[in-house]
Structure formats: C-alpha cells, structure tokens
Amino acid sequence: MTSTAQKKQPVRVMIALLTPLFAALLSISSVMVAIPAIEVGLDADSSALQWVLSGYALAFGIALVPAGRAGDLWGRRGLYFTGVVAFGLTSLLAAVAVDPLMLNVARVLMGLGAGVLMPQIIGMIQELFEGPERGRAYGLMSTVIGLAVATGPLIGGFFVDLTPENIGWRLTFLVNVPIAVVVLVVALLWLPRPDPAPAHQASPRARSARELLRLDPVGLVLLSAGIVLVMLPFIQFRNLLGAALAAAGLLVLAGWTWWEKWLRNRDPDAPMVDLRLFTLPSYVLNSAVLSLYFTAMPPIWAMLTIYLQQGLGHGALLAGAMTLPSAAMILLFSAQVGKHTPRLGPKFLVAGTCISIFSTLGIGASVWLMSTDYGSLWWLGIVLGLNGLSQALIIPAAQTLSMQDVPAHMAGAAGGVAQTAQRIFTAMGLAFVTGIYFAVLAGSSHETAMMVSSAVISLMMTASLATALLAARRARQARRAHQQSDAEPERALSAGE
Template sequence: MGRISLPFATEPPHRYRVHQMSQEQQSSEEAPSARVLIALLLPLFASLMSISSVMVALPAIEEGLGATSSDLQWVLSGYALAFGVGLVPAGRAGDLWGRRRFFLIGTAVFAATSLAAAFSPTPLVLNAMRVAAGLGAAMLVPQIIGMIQRLFTGQARGRAYGLMSTVIGVAVAIGPLLGGGLIDAAPADTGWRLVFLLNVPVTAVALIAAFLWLPKFQDRDAAKAESAGTFRSLLRLDPLGAGLLSVGIVCIMLPVIQFTNLLGAAIGAAGLALLFLWFWWEKRLGERDPDAPMVNLKLFTLPSYTWNSAVIIIYFAGMPGIWAVVAIYIQQGLGLGALTAGLVMLPSAAMVILLASQVGRRVERVGPQMLILGSVAAFVSMLVLAGAALLQSTEWASIGWVALALGVNGLSQALIIPSAQTLSMQDVPESMAGAAGGVAQSAQRVVTAIGLAVVTAVYFMVLPGGDHQTAMLVAALVIAGIMLTAVAAAVGAARRAAAERRIGSGAAFTADG
C-alpha cells in the first residue's frame, strides 16, 4: 500500500522534514539555544513534581486541614481531571493564537494557584486551587510540544524530546523525596504548605526565562489572524468540538475518581457516547473545511502518529500504577518508611537521567528499534518485580530486587518516551503540532487515571484473601500483560516505518533512474 496523501501534508515524505518558512522566521529559528529548552522545561518539571510530591503530603493535609478521604482524593484527582480536559483545547488555541502567549499565561496561572493552594484555609479552597492549577498546566504543556516541533529539527529535535523525558523522570522521582523531607522537617501544619510553595520559585524563574528567551514570531503571526475579528477568531477554536471532548473526558474520568458504582458506569457510557459524537462532529466539520475542526481527523491517517502514539498510550495505561502499589507494598507490606520507598524508586530516575538524552540523539537512526527494546524492557521489569514478590518469603528476599525491577523500568521509560514522542510527531504539520500533542497527552492522562485505578483495585482485591506479596505479584503480572500489548504495538510501528522507508527508497530510485 502506498503512502496516504493528506491535504495538510503535501510535502514529499522525509524524516524530520523542515517546513517551509518565511525568511524572517528562518532567521529567528536558527540554532535554538539551550536557553529555550530551559524556559520550556522548567514549568513542565514543576507541573509533574506537583503530582508526585503531593502524594506524600496527603496525611499532613488530612491532619492540618481536617480533610476527609473524599477531600484528599480530589486533591490529586481534581488536578488530573482539569489537566486532562484542558490539553486539547489549549493545544489548538496555542496553534491559532500564539504558543508563547499561552505558555506564559499557563505558567503564570500555575504559579499563582500553587501559591494560593499553599495558603488555603479549607479543603474546598485547596481543591479549587488544584483544579485551577491543573488548567494552568494544561495550557502550558501542549505549547512545549508545539514549540519543540517548530524550533527543532533532525537530531536536535530528538535531543529536545530526550531532555523532556529526562525532566519527566526526574520530576516524578524527586517529588516524593522533596515533599517527604519538607514535611518531616517542618511543623505539622506547615510542611504540606511548603510542598505547594515549592512550585512558586521554579515557575517564577521559568516565567522570566520564557519572557526573555522564547521567540516572539508566533505571537506576531497570531496577531495577524486575530485581525479577522474576535467572533470569527473564537469560531476557529471549534467551541462545540471543544465542549463535546471536554465533557466526554470528564464523564469518562469521573467514575474512576468518584463514582465506582452503577451511576459511575452510566456516566462513563455517556462519556463514550459524547466522544463518538465529537468524532462525528470533527469529521463533518473537517470535510467542509480542513482548518475548521479543533482536531483534523486526517491526523490519525498518519501511520507514524497513530502507531507511535499507541505505544506510549499503552505504556501509560500500565506503568503509573506501579508507583502506587510499590509504595503500598514497601510501607504496609514490608513495614518500611516513606523515605525508603522514595529511595527504592531512585534507580528508575537514574536510568532516565543517564539515558534519555542519549536516546534522543539516536532516534533518527534507530528510533523504532529502541521503541521495541523499551517495550520489552517494560515487560521484563514487571516479571522481575513479580519475582521479587515471590522471593520475599524465601532466604533470597531483598528489597534490592524491587529496586532492580524499577531500574529496568527506568530503562524502558528512557527508551520509550523520547522515541515515541519524536517518532509520533515526525510527519505532523507544524500548524497542527499543539493540537496533536494535546490529543496524545489527553489520551495519556485518561488512560493513566484508568490504569492507576485498575492496578490499585487489583492489589486491594487480592489482599484480603492473601497477603501483600501475593497482591504485588498479581498486580505486576497484570501490568506485564498490558506491556505485552505495548510490545505488539511497537513491532507494528517498526514494521510500518520500515515499509515507508522502502516506499521512499523506491520512489527515490524511480526519480533518479
């Protein structure tokens, strides 16, 4: 089968193509410096650290504010819900009206709401600020992907996504250590507030860096588009499509967060129906005008986007759950402290720090192969973790086996995230980069929430009839099964990439011959 021809991708197939730009834009984008990446990745670090650090702060919040278990659930889930809902509309808005502008607004919102959360007098105020912080994070994250796609090409783009993966790994790993240290060192009612305050200086520096260092040409381009009029400009955001998608995502995530009963099942079914309606609406709108829908569904006919996004989405469906059940297993099953649980997770972060940027440099040459290797490593890491649970009742028992499993998991993360991110965006037109990144990120947030609920539910379902070792064993095997699906998707992506290379080589041979 030949390569699908798309109305928004008429250039000849070429890996890491450089899109045609005006002479002014080209001169503005030559050799983007490390300062640009610093400005882009600092708020990403803060937004992800906010998730992992708050996990260890929940008992202190409960004591300091008199929060109920439902309040505590919404401290985490409200942020995740707002984050997932806002990603696609924010990505589209950045594509239309200037990514730098929305990046600055999102970073400022995240900083202000983190500050307000630190001084919250009641659980209600705290959760309202967490929802607002999630919306701020949703505004800035798609712009990072869009600007990397615009400003970097070739190996530089791979390195940028590699550094992005490094930041993700470090933020997730260092959050519990910093949060736990602050809570242990400060008075009972102060420690959890310091966890939220930690975001403020990071995002303040990021705001200054972004204002000084991020190129301004996209905001100038957006200003030209706005001259068409406010109403017409708002219609370009596709408000009906944005509403259908947002409400659909909320309905799908609510049963995972709050309503684990028949009502939740009905709400989830309504969410799926709304997503099908959104799909129909976007398709209908795109047939009339390819630039009108929030997400041009032709995007999903790009094999590189669809296959590689599938790999990383499947990965996120399983792996985030491991951090929750390992923390429970170490503290409740083995009777060790929270600091020990954080230290056991460090090998994973170390592998990401050491390897992710190196992987990014090699994506252009061997990206599909690294994606397969990473998926296999993810599967193996879960088998090692299951083995660690089996060995716990023998003379070979050691927490070191858990650390080894998480180290292999870090290897899989270092291989998968920069490879899949770079390969999925390689054929996406720059004008759609923000929306494309928002779609992938939203899918990752939704499956992360669902996967986390499923894995922890499996753990606690097994626990009453067995023990923590058996629960850990079963949870690890469930995730291993999910990772086998990721391996199959990675093999499919590699085969498709090889077929496209053969087609491209044949076309080049014909042209030359």
C-alpha cells in the same frame, strides 16, 4: 517564531520550556507520598483525598486539546506565559488551603494551568527544531518527564518527613511558586519572540468574537464533556453508574468526531482538531504505544508507595528514595535515545517495552524475596533501574516518532490530543490496578497484593509491546517504499541509456 535566536541558544530555550514542565508533572507524583499528611492536616476523608490526586489529572486532560488549538491559532508564547502564571498562583492557593474543598479547587485550577502550558511546549519544540535536533529536544523533554515522575515521591517524602507536621505537604505545592517566578524571568529573556503571524494565526489584538469562534466552541464543549464522563468512573463512580457515565462519554466523543468532520467539510480551518491527524500512521501508532505504556507505568509508583509505607512501614522519604535508580537511568539515556531516534526509534520502542515487562515481573519477584533470607530493597532498586531504562527508551522515541509527520501549524492540537489520551489511559490504569491491589489486600497481605499487581501490570504492558511491534513493522514498510520511490528515477535513467 524566529529560528535565528533559537539556533544561537538552544540550551537556554530548552531550559525555559522544560523547567515548568518538570514542575507541572512533579505535582502529580510528589503528592502521592503526601496524601497521609494531607489526610491528617486537613481532616480529609477518602473521597476528598481521591480528588486531590484525580482533580488535577482531570482538569489537565480537559485543557490540553483546546489549549493546543488556541496556540496553533494565536501563537504559543502568550499562552505559555498564561499557563506558567496560572500554575504558580494556584500552587500558592493549594499551599495555603484551610480545608479539603479549598485544596481540591486549587488542584483543579492547577491542572487547568498545566494543561494550557503542556501543548505550547510540544508545539514550540515542533516549530523550533528539525531532524536530529528535534529528536534530541524530545529526548530532553522525555528526560524531564521521567525525572519528574521518578523524583516526585523523593521530593515529596523529603518535605513530609523532614519538616514540621502540617508544613511538609504544603511545601509540595509551595515549591512551584519560586519555580514559576524564575521561569517567567528566563522565558522572557530566552524564548524566541514570534515572527509576524502567518495567515492561519490571528494577532492578539484582533481576537474579536469572530476570532474566538475559530476555537470551535461546540467542539470544545463536546470534547470536554466526553473526557469528563469517560474519566469520572475511574475517579469517583466505580459502579454501574460509572459504567453508564463512561458509555455516555463514549457517545459524546463519537458526537464530537462527527461534529469535527462536518465542520471541516464546511471550512477546513474551522475544527478544533484536524482529523487528518488520524490518517498519519506514525502519529497514531506511536501515540498508541505511549498511551498504552502510561496505562501500566504510573501504577507501578502508586503501588510501590503503598507497599513501602503501609506494607513495610518505611517513611515517605525512603519510599521516595526508591525512585532514584529509575531516575538515574532516565537521566543517563533519554537524551541520547532522542538523538538516535530518527534512525533507531522503532527498535528502541520494542526493546523498551520488552524491558518494561521484565522489570515489572522483577518487582514481583523482589517482593517475594522479602519473605525469604535473600530479601533486600537492593533487589527492588535494581529492577526499578530497569524500569527507568524502559522509560528512557520508550518515551523520547515514541514522542519523536509520533510527531515526525505532523505539520508545525497542527503541532499544538496534535500534542494536546496525544497528552489527553495519555491522561485518560493513566486514570484507567491507576483505577484498575489500585482496585486489584486493595481487593487482594482485603484477603491477604501487602506482599501478595504487590506480587499480583506486578503480574497484572506486566500483562498490561504486553499491549504496548504489541503496538510497538506493529509500529516498527509499519516504519520498515514506509522506509522500503521511500527507498523504492527514490530508486525509480535511477532505474528510468538506466533504461533510457
């Protein structure tokens, strides 16, 4: 892509890129508060409801890496438009669903559309921006991610509580349709058109069968099968069969890794994912921080929704409104964190993970206070604000640092791999924490279940903190090595004198 147009209108470019991202992620969090209404409206059983949430995430995870690779090969603009159109049309299909099967098919297709879209956004940011501007762009992207996760329950609650029965949950999907139409218009006007395709990209008119082989179909099948087998136990089969499926999935992923190595030895440009990505410490460590954080962060909102609606008897709108303090902190700080990440990024990660642990412990303490004379939802709002601050520190810093050494022509695949890991870890965390919540609830109260779940989430956050400390240490070592290498010519010159 040409950078000239981007430099003239960077704000317009970011609006075009991030608006569909907001809608795609909103479709995860807003549906959480709509589940009871869907259950009544479509007479859906618990298994069907589980797939309403998880089918989207599963399809999203499957599409990310091959879509990223396709964008790296053939250009990202066309796939961006494909993802937007697919997401908009399948959102309409979900909104008019007449039974659970139709809704779940639509949700899977929505996930595929979002999965095609996401790596193109990351790839275009990596390609169009450099240095502090890239950090600021990733900061804005993280603001949008955080706002979508945090305000989704509020928007969903608004539709469910303030519209007629069997209409509100449909609006949580239907709202994506006008967004998709607007995005198509502004993207056509504002997104830079590609420069002549470089050697590693193929013209859309030249996508012959031979060109399609460059997408690595064997790798595509192996990776998709591995992801499905690993994620299914956290969605449907939480038993010995699920454990066997997960083990089989790990074996398939190991086979995919072997295949990618073998393919690269034959042709360096052939693999779906260049495994040299995993030799970049900045990519591996910072992606790990973010993946581990996503194991623990989304379950907070899932547990909070259950506790407020089922435990305290509040409506979906109030349950959603509790996300506002977090959203406000994200809106205030994410972009600034992204701007200063090149200089302070590792410190942001350490501070953010420490705050996340403190905030989740604070959630448990706030719930405990509910049983005393000092209990108030205001306490819960304060600690959720701290949770938003942790998101504002962690997500833009980790995203920017993870991509800082990734070449632009590998950005789509790199972003797809990182996002896939986040989806898998999120599914694991949701399954684990919800399992604990309902196990405790079976013999106790919602308050006890919430306090135990908060303590467990805090323990899970320590893994992200440990990785953040390791990433910060590695960044310090790399900076010292760079300073020493810069000093060598000066020392040599001094010795010569």
